[in-house]
Amino acid sequence: MKKKRKRTHRVEVAMNDKEYEQFLTYVHGCGLSQQAYLLLLIKNRIPQPLPSDDFQEVIKQLRKIGNNLNQLTVIAHKTGSIDIMKYKEDMKTLNNSIVEIREQVYLQKEVS
Incomplete structure (x- = not known):
């Protein structure tokens, strides 16, 4: 205790x-x-x-993308193949999210 x-x-x-x-x-x-x-x-x-609401939304989207990639990995292991189009789509979304996060983190905010 x-x-x-x-x-x-x-x-x-x-x-x-x-x-x-x-x-x-x-x-x-x-x-x-x-x-x-x-x-x-x-x-x-x-x-x-x-953290801002925007930051929380970005994290939520990244979790969804990660979940999609994990599901694709499980399917690939079970079947020995992968849905290349779905994989590329998720990777593109992930990369766009990373760019958005970088912009938000490194964005210079004006001091009031």
Whole structure:
């Protein structure tokens, strides 16, 4: 059974309105509680923003493509042959998805 952490110390931090708004923006952008966000910083970890909906959709599509390729592999092993057209179609879709991911990851976002 896991031991529960005992956190007996409380810390109060004073911020002006601008600092507090910025802090809340960072916290909400990561999907963390204020406590979890600060504890990550204390542990020298940089809290990461939540992935975008586009990113989640790309991952979903990659999983589907991977599943299709696995199914083709199973059929190829059982029958000794492969549906070349289906394989090429899935490979093209996979390569296009990889390009899309790269564009999203390396896209320079303007600092506001």
